[in-house]
Amino acid sequence: MNRIQLIFLCLICLGLIACGDDDDTPETTGPTGPSFSESCCANPPIDTIVNGINIFVPNAISANGDGINDVFAIFATEGLARIKKLVIGSNIPQVELLDVEDVLVDEFSWDGTDLDGNLEAGVFVYSIFLEDEDGNEIVLQDEICVRTGGLTLPCVDNEGNCGYGIQYSVTTGYNPNLDTFEACE
Ligand SMILES: [Ca+2]
Numbered sequence: 001m002n003r004i005q006l007i008f009l010c011l012i013c014l015g016l017i018a019c020g021d022d023d024d025t026p027e028t029t030g031p032t033g034p035s036f037s038e039s040c041c042a043n044p045p046i047d048t049i050v051n052g053i054n055i056f057v058p059n060a061i062s063a064n065g066d067g068i069n070d071v072f073a074i075f076a077t078e079g080l081a082r083i084k085k086l087v088i089g090s091n092i093p094q095v096e097l098l099d100v101e102d103v104l105v106d107e108f109s110w111d112g113t114d115l116d117g118n119l120e121a122g123v124f125v126y127s128i129f130l131e132d133e134d135g136n137e138i139v140l141q142d143e144i145c146v147r148t149g150g151l152t153l154p155c156v157d158n159e160g161n162c163g164y165g166i167q168y169s170v171t172t173g174y175n176p177n178l179d180t181f182e183a184c185e
Helices: 003-021
Strands: 046-050 053-057 059-062 081-090 097-101 122-132 138-146
Touching: 046 138, 053 122, 053 138, 081 138
Parallel strands: 059 138
Antiparallel strands: 046 053, 081 097, 081 122, 122 138
16 A cells, blocks of 8 residues: 555545544434423313303323322213213324223213223323214313322422312312312422
């Protein structure tokens, strides 16, 4: 190898090293969406009046087995006939957790488990197709945060925005100032 060939080889080596530097961007692992803490209770609960019916759908449950806010349910004043269809799942990854049809509102509840009975903290999307007593369809779509843990839950960013079933009563409706009976740290 003569001197010119050596210089040429060095230039190629330098070029390769320089090219290698272009790959110094941080490696990403998995989907880059908002974290659980950021997305839990980011949307307020549904508190609406449709066709004269006050409907409240919590945006969080605490599935820790203490009997308080353990299940997802729909709360409403008189006038709803039934749930025509209700689907809960996640978009990324695309997972279906629940798909029920033709259930009375008072008889519906979901404990946060998937189709195999497993429970994991997560923020899930739901679509609810209700029918009122006059046969009108009411569609509600939003997110539900399933929180797990012991009696004290891991705190989330939007802690004050979490609305639970225990804060609703048929006579006064949803009152965010009522005690949630939840503690976090
Ligand atoms: Ca609970």
